[in-house]
Amino acid sequence: MKEITKDVVVIGGGSAGMAAAGEVVGKGHSVVLLEREEILGGILNQCIHNGFGLHRFKEELTGPEYAERYARIIEESQVEYYTGTTVSEIDSREDGKTVFAFSSEHGMLRINCRAVVLAMGCRERNRGNIGTPGTRPAGVYTAGLAQRLVNMEGLMPGSKCVIVGSGDIGLIMARRMSWAGAEVKGVVEIQPYPAGLTRNIVQCLNDFDIPLHLSHVVSKIYGKDRVEGVDITPLKNGMEVTEETFHVECDTLLLSVGLVPENEIARNTGIKINPETNGPLVDSNLMTSVEGIFACGNVLHVHDLVDYVSEESQRCGEFVSTYLKAGDREQQYSMVSGSNLKYVIPNRFSSGRDNHFYMRSLIVRNHAELVFSLDGNEVKRKKIRHIQPSEMISFTLKKEELADFNLDEQSRLEVSLIG
DSSP: OEEEEOSEEEEOOSHHHHHHHHHHHHTTOOEEEEOSSSSTTGGGGGOOSEEESTTTTSSOEEHHHHHHHHHHHHHHTTOEEESSEEEEEEEEETTEEEEEEEETTTEEEEEEESEEEEOOOEEEOOHHHHTOOBOOOBOEEEHHHHHHIIIIIOOOOOSEEEEEOOOHHHHHHHHHHHHTTOEEEEEEESSSSOSSOHHHIIIIIGGGTOOEEETEEEEEEEOSSBOOEEEEEEEETTEEOGGGOEEEEOSEEEEOOOEEEOOHHHHHTTOOBOTTTSSBOOOTTSBOSSTTEEEOGGGTSOOSOHHHHHHHHHHHHHHHHHHHTTOOOOOEEEEEEOTTEEEEESSEEESSSOEEEEEEESSOEEEEEEEEEETTEEEEEEEEEEEOTTSOEEEEEOGGGGTTSOOOTTOEEEEEEEO
C-alpha cells in the first residue's frame, strides 16, 4: 500500500474538484486530487456543445475546452493528482483524516491529510426511480449515457427516439440525436413547465421542430428484445387522462429525469444529508457536519451552470485554506428556505463577512422579489425579473446589511420568494 501525506485530499477531478484544488494549492497548501476516470474534466469531457464559460471566462467554450482550462491549471501547479483512482473509504479522526483509494496503476493508496473536499458530482436518475410500467427491453438509456455513447464512443443508441424529461441533458441530446441522423419523436415532461434552461428549449427543440409535451407522462413501454414504442398520456390535475393516451413508435427511450448528488461516500462517513438536495448539509464555510470535510459543486446541490460550480468550489478552496491556518472559528447562525423556495445553500451564515447563497425556486414567475428576514425582521429585498425551477438563483448578502441586527444562538435568517 502506497502511503501519502498531504494537507488536503480533493475527491473528484471535474470542474468542482479542479477549482477547489487549484485554489487550495495557490494558498500554499499541499494537495492530492483523486479522479476515477482516466482523464481530468469529469462530465465536461462528453459535453461537446458550446455555452460554457460565459460567466467564468467571458467567452463561449465547449465542455472539453472548459475542462482543459482548469486541467492546465492543475498540471502547471503543485497539485499531485491520480486518475483512474476510486476512493473506497474516509476514516475521520479528531487529529486528521485518512482516505483509502485504489487503482490498477498505483494499487492501494492510503492518504493522510488534515482536510477533505468532496467534489464527486452527481448521477442520473433512471427508470427505476420513476417507475415507468411496461416490459424491460434494450434501448432505454439515461440521457447522459447516450451522450457519452455518441460523443465519446462513436456509437448511436438508436434511430427513432422519445425523450422523457425536459432537463438540460435531455434537451441537448434531442438536438445531438437529430444532428446524428436520428428522428426525435418528442420530449415528454410531467410538469406544466420545462425543466431545462430557456435557451436550450429554443436552440434544441424549437429550432428542430421537436414537439414538447408538457403535463404528459410515458405511461407504458412496449418491446420484447428492443423498445418498439411507448404510450404517452396527458395529465389533468395530476391525474392521467387515459382516454387521451396516444402511441408513438420508437426504438430508443432517453431518460432526462433529474440528477442526484453522488453522496454514498458522504453517507458512509456519517455526514448529515440535506433532504431537500440529497447532498451534505454544510455551514457557511461549506464544511459538512464532520469536522474538516467540505463539499462543493454538484455533490452539494445540482447546479444549472458549470460556471457556478467553479465559482462555488473556488470559494470552498478559500474556506479550506482558512481552516488549515487554524484561525478562530466564527459564530454561525441558522439559514432556512421560506415560501416558494426548494432550498438555500449553505445552511448556515456568518454575520462577520459577506455570505453568498444559491437557491432554487419552486414557482415560475415574472417580476418576483427575493426577501431576507432575520428573526422576523426584513433585512433585504431584491426584485428579480424572472424565476423558474430550472434556473438557480445566486445572491450575495453583504455583512453591512446585517450590522444593525443583534444576533444570538437562536437567530435564524430566512429567505423567501414573493411572486
